[in-house]
Amino acid sequence: MGAVERPECLPTTEDAVWIRVEEASSVGAVRRAATGLAQRLGFGGTRVAEVGIVATELGTNLQRHAREGMVVLRVARTDTEASLEVLAVDRGPGIADVSRTMRDGHSTGGTLGIGLGAITRLADWSAVHSEVGAGTVVVARFHPARTPGTAQYxxxxxxxxxxxxxxxxxxxxxxxxxxxxxxxxxxxxxxxxxxxxxxxxxxxxxxxxxxxxxxxxxxxxxxxxxxxxxxxxxxxxxxxxxxxxxxxxxxxxxxxxxxxxxxxxxxxxxxxxxxxxxxxxxxxxxxxxxxxxxxxxxxxxxxxxxxxxxxxxxxxxxxxxxxxxxxxxxxxxxxxxxxxxxxx
Structure with missing residues (x-):
């Protein structure tokens, strides 16, 4: 008879901070909240900086192009570490060509210009979903040290x-x-x-x-x-x-x-x-x-x-x-x- 897998209660992600992004000052609030949370979770200096870059890019895109933009900072804890997710959600206008936006260096108009492609490089795991006229969801997950990420079920x-x-x-x-x-x-x-x-x-x-x-x-x-x-x-x-x-x-x-x-x-x-x-x-x-x-x-x-x-x-x-x-x-x-x- 094969071994029976031990029952496991998977980590419940804590939605730590919700920030509405409507003004330019909101972008700074997103960056400070994200980097501050990363520091409290024990991230090193380089990793904190990478979290800040991604948070700033996502916040800037929301402030300049989106409607009803929100950034959610999420923490998932296991027995050994805590990971951080930066989730950006908006109601439009959506991205017509996601694959183009995923290229490094592509800017949607005056943002950092690093593009969603670089966000996927800095994060351990990321995902983008967009519908024209409905809105966009971008999620980037970070561990304290770089760890190859996988999709969740x-x-x-x-x-x-x-x-x-x-x-x-x-x-x-x-x-x-x-x-x-x-x-x-x-x-x-x-x-x-x-x-x-x-x-x-x-x-x-x-x-x-x-x-x-x-x-x-x-x-x-x-x-x-x-x-x-x-x-x-x-x-x-x-x-x-x-x-x-x-x-x-x-x-x-x-x-x-x-x-x-x-x-x-x-x-x-x-x-x-x-x-x-x-x-x-x-x-x-x-x-x-x-x-x-x-x-x-x-x-x-x-x-x-x-x-x-x-x-x-x-x-x-x-x-x-x-x-x-x-x-x-x-x-x-x-x-x-x-x-x-x-x-x-």
Whole structure:
């Protein structure tokens, strides 16, 4: 009998800083925040400078050419180190020729002129997705020392409401053998008390393994008693059967998205930690090329991923950023997790 892979709770990326880029002074704020965070994470001087160059270029492009540009600085921690992601998101006008923009030295009009090609050289891993008239997402990932980067198969993004410093939504991702298990919790309300509930859900979820999403949701429901409670959804992606099993309480929306369709998954009414019907799991086919999306009601459910844009084949962080940009509700905390089955 072969060895069984130890269950692993993958690092949850912390969305540390959100910066709206509308004025020239915002570019300096982006650079200072990015380099300051890199220094706090223990990056060396050369690496900090490279982070600063990329942050400045992305911020300048947003300020001069984009609409509703945002830079998100994200930190992912493992047992041995913390990596930094710089994520730039905007609503337009988009890039008509991404391949040309990827060439070193190409400037889109008075920026540093290093081009997205040089950004990909300075970062350990990067990705660009752009749709003319819709907007652009650029992500660059840095480790303290240069480390060849790879695409992810599951990740999430959270955003706090308004001026709140903590988000009441949280997520976690587990890998058990070849199965991938996702959890999203939307703590009731917002602010520190909502965050307390959602973080407890993360802790309980990471204590698995779980025999099924139903068992995980039931345990989280019991453990949230005494907190504000919230909505919770758990999805298990199984490559052996090419299915996803989903169980949830409350208003966590789950969907299986393929180039041909989007199918919603059933989440039963209730409030985890307070009142809930008997939890049930539901199975759905997950064909090759499909992705699973879970999100809180900080996103409207009226979104579509245009298969013709190539977004469905993009890295999950790119898909999550597009969804939050296009469907995010600013009057609520928001979280979205995107995953696809790992390559066999």
């Amino acid at each position: 599951a990740t999430g993004i959270t955003r706090a409401i308004g001026s709140e410093t903590v988000c009441g939504d949280a997520y976690a991702i587990r890998r058990e053998d070849q199965r991938l298990v996702l959890m999203v919790c939307d703590g009731a309300g917002h602010g520190p008390l909502a965050a307390t509930a959602s973080r407890r859900a993360v802790r309980v979820f990471c204590e698995g393994p779980w025999s099924s999403p139903t068992v995980a949701v039931e345990r989280i429901h019991r453990e949230l008693m005494g907190t504000r409670g919230g909505a919770v959804g758990v999805a298990e992606l199984n490559p052996a059967t090419q299915t996803v099993r989903y169980a949830g309480i409350g208003n966590i929306a789950g969907s299986v998205v393929t180039p041909a369709s989007r199918r919603g998954m059933v989440c039963l009414p209730g409030i985890a930690g307070h009142r809930a019907r008997s939890v049930r799991g539901f199975d759905y086919p997950l064909p090759h090329g499909g992705v699973v999306v879970l999100h809180s009601d900080g996103l409207t459910d009226r979104w579509q991923l245009d298969p013709g844009s190539g977004v469905l084949s993009a890295d999950p962080v790119v898909i999550a950023a597009v969804l939050l940009r296009d469907a995010g509700v600013r009057q609520d905390d928001a979280s979205v997790v995107v995953a696809r089955l790992p390559a066999p």
